[in-house]
Amino acid sequence: MGSTRPDRRGFLKGGAALAGGLTLGATEPAFGQLPNPDTYIKGTDDLVAYGSRSHHVTSARIAHPPGSQASPDAFGKLFHIASPLQDSVGMITPSSLHFVGTTRGSFVPDINPREHRLMFHGLVDRPLVFTMEDLRRLPSVTRPHFVECAGNRSRTQHKTVQESHGMTSCAEWTGVLLSTLLKEAGVKDAGKWIVAEGVEEVKGASSIPMEKAMDDCLVAYGMNGEAVRPQNGFPLRLLVPGFEGIFNSKYLRRIKVVDRYYMTYNDFGHLTRDPDTAALGYQIGPKSVITFPSAGQQLPDRGFYEISGLAWSGGGAVARVEVSTDGGRRWNDAEIQGTAHRMAHTRFRYQWNWDGQETELLSRSTDEIGQVQPMRDQVREHFNSRGVPGQDNSIQPWRIASDGSVHNAIT
Numbered sequence: 054m055g056s057t058r059p060d061r062r063g064f065l066k067g068g069a070a071l072a073g074g075l076t077l078g079a080t081e082p083a084f085g086q087l088p089n090p091d092t093y094i095k096g097t098d099d100l101v102a103y104g105s106r107s108h109h110v111t112s113a114r115i116a117h118p119p120g121s122q123a124s125p126d127a128f129g130k131l132f133h134i135a136s137p138l139q140d141s142v143g144m145i146t147p148s149s150l151h152f153v154g155t156t157r158g159s160f161v162p163d164i165n166p167r168e169h170r171l172m173f174h175g176l177v178d179r180p181l182v183f184t185m186e187d188l189r190r191l192p193s194v195t196r197p198h199f200v201e202c203a204g205n206r207s208r209t210q211h212k213t214v215q216e217s218h219g220m221t222s223c224a225e226w227t228g229v230l231l232s233t234l235l236k237e238a239g240v241k242d243a244g245k246w247i248v249a250e251g252v253e254e255v256k257g258a259s260s261i262p263m264e265k266a267m268d269d270c271l272v273a274y275g276m277n278g279e280a281v282r283p284q285n286g287f288p289l290r291l292l293v294p295g296f297e298g299i300f301n302s303k304y305l306r307r308i309k310v311v312d313r314y315y316m317t318y319n320d321f322g323h324l325t326r327d328p329d330t331a332a333l334g335y336q337i338g339p340k341s342v343i344t345f346p347s348a349g350q351q352l353p354d355r356g357f358y359e360i361s362g363l364a365w366s367g368g369g370a371v372a373r374v375e376v377s378t379d380g381g382r383r384w385n386d387a388e389i390q391g392t393a394h395r396m397a398h399t400r401f402r403y404q405w406n407w408d409g410q411e412t413e414l415l416s417r418s419t420d421e422i423g424q425v426q427p428m429r430d431q432v433r434e435h436f437n438s439r440g441v442p443g444q445d446n447s448i449q450p451w452r453i454a455s456d457g458s459v460h461n462a463i464t
Contacts, residue, residue: 081405099127111139114150119216124153131155131284133202137218137346138363144391145197145221148277152201153284154220154298159253163306166288168170171234171272175248175309178239188274191229194296196271197397199223199365201337203297206445209463213349215460216341219374219448221365223398226292227275235310244310248317249291258317259300261293263310269294269396272305273314294396296335297444337367338446339426341374341401341418352457355409360387366420373419374401380413380450381428394421395421407441407453413462414451429463430433 068384075188099105116124124132134153136146145345146152166185174180201221209219235247240263252257261270271292276282286303293300341364348353360378364371370393375384388401401416417426429447450462 056061057104057357064399071459080085085198089383091106093155112137112150114152115215115219117152117216117220118290121414128160130160134164134284135215136222137215138221138342139214139347139350141340141344141363142400143195143248144209144223144363144400146224148224148282148285150277151199151222151224151276151282151285152202152220154200155253156199156280159199159255161283162252162254162388163283163399164252164304165287165456166221169288169306171289172307173234173238173310174307174312176209176244177235177310179237181234181238183234185274188229188289191233193229195225195227195273197223197394198292198294198335199398200292200298200398201340201365203299203337203444206447207461208462210462211348211461212440214342214344214347214449217360219347220298221259221398223365224276224362226269226271226273228289228292229279230272231272231308233438238310240310243312246307246412248309248311249300249302249305250307251286251290251302253308255303256294257299258315259291259302260315261296261300265296268401273282276342280285284369292322295337295369297337300335306381312455335367337365337372337444339366339368339418339420340446341371341416341426342449343376343414343451346414346453347451348435348459350459352407352453352459354457355407359405360403360405360414360416362401362416364401364416364418365397366418366424367396369421370395370397371399371401372421375396375417375419376401376403376405377415378405378412381448384413384417409455411455414453417448 058221081367113424114136116133117133124134134154136150160323167186171183199221205220206325207217245263247257247261247263249261273290273292274288275280276285281290289303289305291302341362343360345361346358360376364374371389374387374389376387377384387401387403390402393399419425427447432445432447451461452460454460
């Protein structure tokens, strides 16, 4: 319904009148410039040292899932914390709003970077130990990558996009390629896997195929232009682009080269699978979600809106995003905003003229290797009607009611 795309050039030329008859509802006439503000922000030493956002901006993370274990709990442990995707712009998540996933709940370790060490051992020619200073002297790379919890998916009870999809974020990470460090240590022929371990008290560890470790994994000490934040792994974390979030080990302290897949603590979700299948099933499939308009939001009136959302895939860069404004009967290409980076969030937008009738909005993404985001019924069928488990990348529908309210349309 109302899925005709207006001419963007005409829209820009049309000014306040807009293009093709689009309207924004009642507007006030222009009588001159805005008056000067009544109040000003007084400079302080803290504002000089680090700065702060406007007190008018209230975007905040929430404990996830809603109504579950609190973060922090009575002891100060953190569990899952979801990012406010509904307020996001662009494709980078601010460090302070990046989602937090923990290994079954844990304290955030307070690590002195001067004392931290990263050890390489196992099936290597030269066991090595790196200080943070050593790592910073090595050739570095900076890349945007998303991290996502495997359980990041919508359920019928989710009332906002933050509740359904807030366990993913995208940051610009800086560090040393893991392949650089493995080559320095010298991997023996029998070394087919690595086991990466962090400092968390539960000793979470992850098994990763050597092919992936030597491809694009990053030992990161930087996040969005500054040090990685404590909740996200300070002073060092492993980035495994496109893999389930739990394999991106935080507080990284050692990497052991081994000859086969090891079932580690972090692999609890794969215990029912064949080891080889489990080991190769880490990749996040193509995914997208409309962040505006999305559940919990309100359209004030019929007329023009720019639909906006995020798309990503563990299979590479997003190649195409489509939007449906009539419940999936017709699909139209959305515009990809900026550059679509590999294994990174990609912002998309679609111009829409809402006619005031009830409808459903959906988006679907296709990645560079041809994988297409599935409908929810397709995912259910794949899992033999046993419900939708983790790594659900099915299409999220939002229902627009005739009064402009937006709701989760999953039934």
